[in-house]
């Protein structure tokens with residue numbers, strides 16, 4: 001049985017100025033300084049990356065990007081590349097978040113290119129998948145999630161996927177206060193692991209860390225994280241506050 005280190009990442013989305021970033025991360029750094037059994041990451045907006053890198057230097061908190069372009073450099077107005085992120089101290093990138101799929105038209109093909117570029121550059125890709133409320137009610141959860149996984153990963157068969165992280169984020173649970181029950185989440189996580197096993201082999205599947213995301217809070221984190229196939233959390237709203245994120249880390 002492979003030991004999977006839990007990974008908790010805070011996705012700040014489009015929140016926090018540079019000075020707010022400094023204040024929150026200084027407090028978070030102090031609150032989790034003794035933790036070494038959990039991998040911790042923060043994905044601030046791009047404008048705060050430099051300040052975050054400074055505050056987190058030498059700490060046990062990694063820096064993540066919320067998005068990334070697949071190219072190294074080029075005429076892509078408004079985009080940021082993997083080498084630029086590495087230069088800024090970033091080690092992880094959230095890719096294919098449902099908000100990017102929904103509001104910015106990201107397709108599985110585009111996300112596949114980003115995952116590939118992240119792996120080639122040594123950035124840990126956090127690939128997000130998840131169904132809408134309508135899809136869940138129509139019993140399409142499994143086909144939607146496995147479709148997103150094969151869309152983003154099938155090109156990578158045989159490549160070194162050792163660092164890949166998948167985040168299962170049911171869209172109906174994001175920012176709504178509605179959390180999947182631990183049983184609902186575990187059921188989909190197990191399906192994800194089995195599907196990755198079929199697609200990429202048992203070794204990749206056993207090592208794969210699968211985060212749950214969607215209204216994770218200090219009071220529901222422990223129960224979710226206790227599930228066999230839940231290896232961490234991707235936290236939105238509750239990560240904006242250092243105390244609540246630290247409580248989630250300690251729950252893990």
Ligand code: 13P
Nearest residue numbers: 011174175214215236237
């Ligand atoms: P909330 O935790 O605010 O529901 O957001 C989840 C999310 O989208 C993390 O990426």
